[in-house]
Amino acid sequence: MAVSKCTRLSGTLIKQTLDSVDSILFDCDGVLWLGDQAIPGASDVINLLKKSGKKVFFVTNNSSKTRKMYADKLKSMGFTVNEDDVFGAAYCLAMYLKNVSKLQGKVYLIGSNAMRQELENVGIQQIGVGPDPISGAQLDWANVPLDSEVKAVVVGFDEHFSYMKLNRAHQYLNNPDCLLVGTNTDTRLPLEGGKAVPGTGCILKAVETAAQRQAQTVGKPNHFMYDCVASQFGLKSDRCLMVGDRLDTDILLGSNCGLKTLLSLTGVSTVEDALAHQTSGCPERLQMVPDYYVDSIADLLPALQG
Amino acid sequence: MAVSKCTRLSGTLIKQTLDSVDSILFDCDGVLWLGDQAIPGASDVINLLKKSGKKVFFVTNNSSKTRKMYADKLKSMGFTVNEDDVFGAAYCLAMYLKNVSKLQGKVYLIGSNAMRQELENVGIQQIGVGPDPISGAQLDWANVPLDSEVKAVVVGFDEHFSYMKLNRAHQYLNNPDCLLVGTNTDTRLPLEGGKAVPGTGCILKAVETAAQRQAQTVGKPNHFMYDCVASQFGLKSDRCLMVGDRLDTDILLGSNCGLKTLLSLTGVSTVEDALAHQTSGCPERLQMVPDYYVDSIADLLPALQG
Numbered sequence: 240m241a242v243s244k245c246t247r248l249s250g251t252l253i254k255q256t257l258d259s260v261d262s263i264l265f266d267c268d269g270v271l272w273l274g275d276q277a278i279p280g281a282s283d284v285i286n287l288l289k290k291s292g293k294k295v296f297f298v299t300n301n302s303s304k305t306r307k308m309y310a311d312k313l314k315s316m317g318f319t320v321n322e323d324d325v326f327g328a329a330y331c332l333a334m335y336l337k338n339v340s341k342l343q344g345k346v347y348l349i350g351s352n353a354m355r356q357e358l359e360n361v362g363i364q365q366i367g368v369g370p371d372p373i374s375g376a377q378l379d380w381a382n383v384p385l386d387s388e389v390k391a392v393v394v395g396f397d398e399h400f401s402y403m404k405l406n407r408a409h410q411y412l413n414n415p416d417c418l419l420v421g422t423n424t425d426t427r428l429p430l431e432g433g434k435a436v437p438g439t440g441c442i443l444k445a446v447e448t449a450a451q452r453q454a455q456t457v458g459k460p461n462h463f464m465y466d467c468v469a470s471q472f473g474l475k476s477d478r479c480l481m482v483g484d485r486l487d488t489d490i491l492l493g494s495n496c497g498l499k500t501l502l503s504l505t506g507v508s509t510v511e512d513a514l515a516h517q518t519s520g521c522p523e524r525l526q527m528v529p530d531y532y533v534d535s536i537a538d539l540l541p542a543l544q545g
Numbered sequence: 546m547a548v549s550k551c552t553r554l555s556g557t558l559i560k561q562t563l564d565s566v567d568s569i570l571f572d573c574d575g576v577l578w579l580g581d582q583a584i585p586g587a588s589d590v591i592n593l594l595k596k597s598g599k600k601v602f603f604v605t606n607n608s609s610k611t612r613k614m615y616a617d618k619l620k621s622m623g624f625t626v627n628e629d630d631v632f633g634a635a636y637c638l639a640m641y642l643k644n645v646s647k648l649q650g651k652v653y654l655i656g657s658n659a660m661r662q663e664l665e666n667v668g669i670q671q672i673g674v675g676p677d678p679i680s681g682a683q684l685d686w687a688n689v690p691l692d693s694e695v696k697a698v699v700v701g702f703d704e705h706f707s708y709m710k711l712n713r714a715h716q717y718l719n720n721p722d723c724l725l726v727g728t729n730t731d732t733r734l735p736l737e738g739g740k741a742v743p744g745t746g747c748i749l750k751a752v753e754t755a756a757q758r759q760a761q762t763v764g765k766p767n768h769f770m771y772d773c774v775a776s777q778f779g780l781k782s783d784r785c786l787m788v789g790d791r792l793d794t795d796i797l798l799g800s801n802c803g804l805k806t807l808l809s810l811t812g813v814s815t816v817e818d819a820l821a822h823q824t825s826g827c828p829e830r831l832q833m834v835p836d837y838y839v840d841s842i843a844d845l846l847p848a849l850q851g
């Protein structure tokens with residue numbers, strides 16, 4: 240099956256491609272839903288894939304939910320799902336701190352309650368979630384109280400992100416032994432109606448700029464997120480398909496890990512973006528060209544219903 | 546006077562150098578003071594320079610004060626100063642929007658009350674200063690209310706910076722005709738005791754990352770700030786000395802504008818930083834090597850008192 244890259248997945252090629260894999264990893268935002276609006280047909284595709292014997296996993300850089308919260312959202316939209324098949328950035332980050340960093344100490348967390356829960360699930364203490372209001376008229380920014388047990392600053396999506404939190408992170412990171420770990424570098428989160436809001440990447444960039452160092456990130460395109468799935472479920476990379484809406488995270492992760500890749504045009508990236516990478520002549524950018532693309536994963540339905 | 550670059554300014558070289566210029570531009574944070582603590586001897590140096598007939602200007606990227614507030618702070622520390630000799634980022638930004646952008650419309654301002662005042666002084670309306678608290682449990686981030694008269698997002702130092710403000714800026718900047726202007730890109734603000742807090746550059750980087758475009762900045766090293774002084778006071782660049790503590794803003798501004806440059810080691814940059822630039826072989830980095838350096842501007846005192 241010699242096909243050139245960035246081919247529309249249609250007709251008989253759909254079945255050929257699905258037959259060539261055992262496991263399919265789906266990104267969520269921009270592929271299965273936009274905000275709280277499901278992509279039409281997405282749940283049918285997932286449920287039929289599972290019925291046909293495929294292993295299906297949900298792999299998302301979004302750190303605003305725990306595995307359980309994702310499973311609940313998926314179920315409410317009609318997807319058949321086990322909590323253990325969900326690999327969110329909050330969960331993967333907790334796994335990273337526990338198993339890779341082997342963190343001994345607390346986390347200063349710029350992030351959500353979901354991240355707090357996932358950290359607590361693996362026994363890591365944290366502080367920082369929620370609003371951190373400015374108190375006092377003439378605040379002594381350089382001498383804000385710090386917790387001496389903090390050994391890592393962790394950055395995920397945080398709607399309460401503020402200059403106060405940026406400053407606290409900066410003061411903790413003055414200690415070169417304090418780790419800086421982020422969930423992901425996505426610059427925006429796609430929502431309904433072509434809208435978007437700033438992503439974790441914007442918050443992380445502010446912290447990195449203050450600390451003058453680069454964060455370790457666990458989300459896509461870093462292979463850690465795939466490794467979590469692969470090690471727990473014994474995946475073979477050449478029998479996996481990665482489906483996503485972003486070239487610089489989903490498709491790049493797939494290329495980095497030797498998976499087949501499928502771009503869905505329901506989210507951030509366009510075919511034009513992919514072709515620009517393909518004709519760039521730049522080896523790094525070629526990694527972001529998907530094997531296949533579809534207008535929506537609903538395009539897979541005919542092959543599954545047949 | 547053939548002297549190699551990055552020479553310690555001492556002995557007879559001090560008088561030679563001062564004799565070769567008519568005007569001296571001083572950065573403030575890290576040169577005249579650290580936080581609210583004056584650099585010992587700094588006010589004597591400034592006052593003696595003025596007494597000896599030099600024109601002295603205060604040129605700062607700090608946007609937290611109006612010209613008047615700076616003049617008051619300088620006076621309280623014993624400096625002889627006229628408000629008209631102070632060129633702060635808040636004032637220069639207002640001049641830029643009025644005279645260069647010729648802005649017709651309102652500003653969405655991520656910044657201080659001082660910036661609000663300087664904008665109002667030149668007749669520009671603004672919204673956004675102060676806390677912007679999250680109201681409601683399930684906020685519809687992508688549809689926050691916007692003011693249709695806003696034609697520019699302006700970013701300066703803002704202790705109330707938050708995800709809400711980042712999101713508003715992002716939504717305004719979805720309109721490609723909306724300008725993005727920042728005061729400066731300084732990543733940190735040096736304070737007493739070797740401490741520092743995150744600078745405007747961190748906030749600006751978050752907004753730039755969300756908007757996926759680069760801001761126009763008016764502060765050092767952009768020549769606009771020098772142009773403001775030069776045009777109002779008829780300066781000749783080859784008869785000017787720029788004194789600062791940062792290689793990437795103060796010294797680079799001086800190089801960009803053809804001024805003589807003096808690094809003071811009381812703030813951010815070190816001699817090692819300067820030498821690393823000098824030996825880099827990179828033309829861009831050579832622009833950040835100062836002509837001279839001193840441990841503190843107090844080192845100029847003997848030549849002025851003699």
